[in-house]
Amino acid sequence: MDIKLQADDLRVRFATRDGMVDAVRGVSFTLGKEKLAIVGESGSGKSTVGRALLKLHPASARIEARTLRFGDVDLLRADEKQMRALRGRRMSMIMQDPKYSLNPVMRVGDQIAEAVLVHQKVSKAEVRERVIAMLEKVRIRDPQRVYDLYPHEISGGMGQRIMIAMMLIPNPEVVIADEPTSALDVSVRSQVLSVLDELVEERGLGLIFISHDLNLVRSFCDRVLVMYAGRVVETIAAADLDRAQHPYTRGLLAALPDIDVKRPVLPVLRRDPSWLTQ
Amino acid sequence: MSQPPAAPAVPAVADSAASALQETVRRALHHLLRNPMTLAGLIVVVLLVAAALCAPWIATHDPLRQDLYATLQAPGAAHWFGTDEYGRDTFSRLVYGARTTLYIVALVTVVVGPVGLAVGAASGYFGGWVDTLFMRITDIFISFPSLVLALAFVAALGPGLEHAVIAIALTAWPPIARLARAETRSLRKADFIAAVQLQGASPMRILVRHIAPLCLSSVLVRLTMNMASIILTAAGLGFLGLGSQPPSPEWGAMISAGRRYMMECWWLVAMPGAAIMLVSLAFNLLGDGLRDIFDPRS
């Protein structure tokens, strides 16, 4: 399996009002042509890892790692210019909430087109064609019309698909999806996921799927990283999730109310301080 | 050793009502230490207060003492900042002027804050005809040439600092009211307001205890930032002879009287001018800082 992304002992610290906060404390993983999930409770550092890979952090963040490579690029040494060349073109990120992640005063088509135009000099007509083709690909009906809509004129599910189109149109090798469906309805969710799934299949890209929905991850991804307090406590094939070893993972699974099994009381996660250090 | 982020993100605090306040103070202090600009602003404001309180000890002369035979003397050992057209000591007047300035600041805050807050919050909370009425009134006051209002008010009540300041306040509340209204309108929909409504709280109670305190910080911040222009407007009224009455050492009036001599006696304008600038700069910096302290989003 060719390795697209490699992180070794990634650490992210934030300088805050109350001193330094360690958000990510030594995370290591590799990503090939696969769907890698990162799960964990809120605040465990999932998004921080995702953003660190794109170096999209505020000035207050310090990123350290033994290795942080993307293909042939050493992300740790890359300067802002190199990163810009990389972002979008080779590695991109789908954000959680289409409502806030699209520029409200720009036509959605233009926003997608922009992603192409940053990296390539193409004629206007050709860009439009490509955007419309991409919109079709993410199964948007009547893409000609949708091209000219503004973000507030489209529904959440559509917005998320536009987001996906925008991030995939430059044909990146790696896509980081940060909770791409948590703002969506269950019914729309599966549509969006299937679009994503199809594109991964088709283009052979590496997908990092950040989520806290274990049920979803189990069926959608290939491999799962379970994070707790800024560390990876367990890496496991998605299919084997039920056989997870770590008590944290197991606790998370158990706490999930199940449609099929009715339990009088839900087991509650008991945190063990030793998880922080192991 | 740093705290793991996922562990219950609750800082250890001693549990008492007082410690809640302590925590706020601690955060403010912390912020101050990390923001030299805010700190500088605070220092100047503290100095201003100190100068106002300790004026008699700081001033080298009686600020009102005239010496018509030693007028317009350049800064020197006898008079650090020179003397004015009546031979009064500029430095001492500047020091005593701190009182007036502080008085203006306090008076405007006391008038504008509550009025703007009350009108804005009521308007935003009740909506409907209350909103329409209050906003029309606000519109009237906004589109009223502020000078006309100020002049008219001063003319009606007679000249004097209080009246000038009240006049300024009359022209200064509408923006505050609008701010409070906007804030209230977004708060009105908040769940915690719905929650107290469900507990049977009266609108008055909700306005006073729940909404007003939340608008207060932005109102205060805005007021601090307006301080500069308020001091200057007071000076401007003084320029038209409607501000503080002689011989009160008000900085704006000092400038406006001193301007007649400014080509030959630069200190008469430069000194109070610098003082106004410094203080308004300080208030602005402090206002910026306060916004950062109050606003958790930043």
Add this chain to the structure above:
Amino acid sequence: MITVDRLALSFGDHQVLHDVSFDVKEGEVFGLVGESGSGKSTVLRCLAGLHTHWQGAMRIDGQELGHRIDRERCRLMQMVFQDPYGSLHPRHTIDTALSEPLKIHGIGDIDDRVCDMLVKVGLNPSFRFRYPHQLSGGQRQRVAIARALILSPRILLLDEPTSALDVSVQAEILNLLEELRLREGLTYLLVTHDLGVVVHMCHRLAVMQQGRIVDTLDSELLRTGGASHQYTRSLLAASRSYQREAA
């Protein structure tokens, strides 16, 4: 206990609720599910008295509900909101939040009641003087529940009380709610979009779509696959897990 009869509501030209009717029995947990925007929260808000311009009828114990909030209604029925971060006043301590309803209703013995309540929802009374920002999401939701219960209502309206929370915390809150219900004999009207939660908590549920109730059924049916309505089935399918063909 609760009867909602042909409830209808419009905002401007936009009709949000169309003839919504259902009953909830005493001591029952009744679920209200449906996709986003289907009007679930709106039904709760009408019941609580936060919307006043509805049409139709609502009854508690056969007693007709007025359009405005009154003291009596407050003591009968309280609500817990979805977002624990938005439902507590950021500048009020827990103590202030909990004692305020008591003060409004002129109930004495405030200190004891507040402490008791905190214990009841599983919070250490030492939390009393903290501010919301010093609490985690789960702890805030406990405070919100405590606030709702401090006037000893008989009905709790729960608007997605756990959807902003982690699974682990969700479990704690759901357990707490169940425990309280049994202990205090409360009636719940629970809005959620998580069918797992519905099955876990509710006796019966109504499925809403675009402001209408399209299906009312026993939650047992849901679990055993006995749901017959098309829309209910599609919801169920979507929430089980991701299947490529489903989309």
Add this chain to the structure above:
Amino acid sequence: TTPRGQLVIGMNMNNLLSLDPAGATGNDVLGVVANLYDYLVELDPHDLTIVKPALAEKWEIAPDRNSLTLTLRDGVRFKSGRLLTAHDAAWSLQRVLKLNLAMASPWKSYGFSKANAEQLITAPDARTLHIVLPEPTDPKMVLYTLGTSVSSAILDRDTVLAHQKNGDLGAAWLLTHAAGSGPFTLTEWRAKDAMLLDRYDGYWRGPAKLRRVVMRHVPESLSLRFMIDRGDVDLAAGMAAPDIEALKHVGRVDVQPVKRGNTYYVALSLKDAKYADKRVRLALRKLIDYDGINTAIMPHYGVPHQRPVMSGLAATLPDPGYKLDVAGARKLLAEAGYPNGFRTTIRVLSDPPMINIATALQATLAQAGIDASILPGTGNQVYGSMRDRKFEIVVGRGGGGVEPHPHANLRAMVYNPDNRDAARLTNFQGWRTSFHDDDINRLIEQAVRERDEQKQLAMYREVQQLYDREVGAIQPIAQMVDTVVLSRRVHGYVGHPSATTLLRDVYKD
């Protein structure tokens, strides 16, 4: 720099309101009207008591001193082309009285009125104007009024009547227009911006040397100073003292002070119980720092003067030499029952030097324990409160003094024939301050009727002594000086003490 044939005057034109001779108040308008219109006689700017012929070739005072006969010169034409006759003159004077606006007041003080104007002011023929005095008075005074008051300008009757509206005798039109025979015509007037006067080529004395006079509104003294310094203005009027002082040292300009008949004074209201007490008034007289004020504040605004009659007249007594005497004042106050002083208010115009005098006064009052707060205001407010007799102290400027006659000052400042509130003699400062002394009143009345000059002089001197002894309500500090700064390119400018400065002989390099 300014063009050759033009005189550019920079001044504050805020007080230039009406140009109608019947209603125009204020000093600034005098300078304009004097150049747009002609007067029957003129006063010599170097010695005001010398009356010189103008429209009137000669004049005669009847032996009984009850009437004046003026003979008008022939061939004078208005700008409209009409010949100026005695009928125009009579109508102009009657018009002032009929309209009964501000400028009727000197005429009313001689006993003229709306009702008697047509009988008393007559033109028996085209060149003779006959003025009968309704009451005995000093006819010289009337002559002075004819030479100085705006109300004495001679209007083109037909032109004015052509613009009459609703029988207003052209009052509305004349607010902003002029119809006279003077050396200049009003070409354009934009209120509070600029006024252009162009030469009238048919002027009977021969055309003026200047082609055009431009007055520009420059309210800020410092701006004016920069302008005259750069030569963008030829003549600057009404500048602040520091700027005049600075310009004294600039080679290209001259500073020309002109003494006026007005005084800067401190007025007390005898309505106020405190000041009704002579001792308190005397104490206040001792609490003015005459020397300090005149050294530090008054240069370019005024010269020391302490008498109610303006300096330079034969009747004027030398200054009594009042001085600041805090100890003496304290003693007097203690005697009057105010050992610890009292609180009072000073109303004052917020312009220099009045506000400065008030501030200085405030400081010296404080030395005797009197806590005075200053209420600055516009002239309207200050003099309004005086008219209503609602004030304690006013620092002001005024006192007649247009006519070079002691009576003019005394009438304005001292005379008060009826001290009742209902009398509303609002035009007399004496009434406004509620200062009333029968002896003084009687002397003033007698003096103006006295035919014997020596006796008259003696009476006027006695009035001043009495006023000193009785401690009158108004204490003059300085006599007004009007200082203009003018470029050395300007020649022939002679500032007139009555403000009727004539520009017809002015020219520029």
Add this chain to the structure above:
Amino acid sequence: MSGLKKGAGAWRTRLLSTAATLLGLLVLTFFIGRVMPIDPVLAIVGPDADASTYKQVEAQLGLDRPMLVQFSHYLGELAQGNLGTSLLTGNAVSADIARVFPATVELATLAIIVGTLLGVPLGVYAASRRGRLGDHVVRVISLAGHSTPVFWFAMMGLLVFYAWLGWAGGSGRIALAFDGAIPRVTGLLLVDTLLSGNWEAFASSVKHIVLPACILGLHSMAYISRMTRSFMLAQLSQEYILAARVKGLSEAAVIWRHAFRNILVQLLTIVALAYGGLLEGAVLIETVFAWPGFGQYLTNSLLLGDMNSVMGCVLLVGVIFVTLNLVSDALYQVFDPRMH
């Protein structure tokens, strides 16, 4: 159909409330005029008039009639488009305003252009460098600009650029030589001189307006840059900015193409209001530069108690603000797709 009807209804409400605002303004002004202890009669008759003259003038002006009668008379005249005559100058108030207002419009327009061209880029720059040196420098500059008395700037400007360097024209709108030589068409001298084809006159009027306009502009620059900064900061913390960065956009594109476009409307509103403030008259600047503008006119009228003029001025200012409000609403309609 119903949308159209709704639109018309909204407009009717708008107009009604606008009229209510203006009427309120008039009532307030009228009332103020009456309680103010400035007596227009006294301003006309002068300080030395006697009681009979006073009474007569008072009656002529109708000031002896009951207040309500006076006010309804004023409204009646106003309904016929008549603002009355200025009590003191005898000119029609509308003519007076038509004379002084263009002078202020000219000055204010140039000033707001200067202020905006400087203030907006500075504000954007400061926001993009938040917390860093550049931010602090811009902040201090703009605050200093805001806290320095404007007349001090004006005097210093006159001293340096007029008295010493001679670059700027002095007081007034144009050199005196051109006074009366330029036919008045619009009242805006810059335009009128151009129309007359008199280049020297045009140059002169440019020379005269530059300094006061720049000084006013610097003053509004301070305000505009502050507001720009805070608007930009609010936008820069939005998610869509992150999305733009993810696309690989350069910082400049992120700031100008994305963030700035979102603050455009808010900014226009702020600039419009600042412009309204300038139109209301910068009395101090007008005084220092002897600019025969609206602010001076209003102040003088007020100080003399010339209430007809004051009412006219207040009405004009009211109309300006109401219009600016409407314009800024319209701007939202046009530029903000969310409002369509």
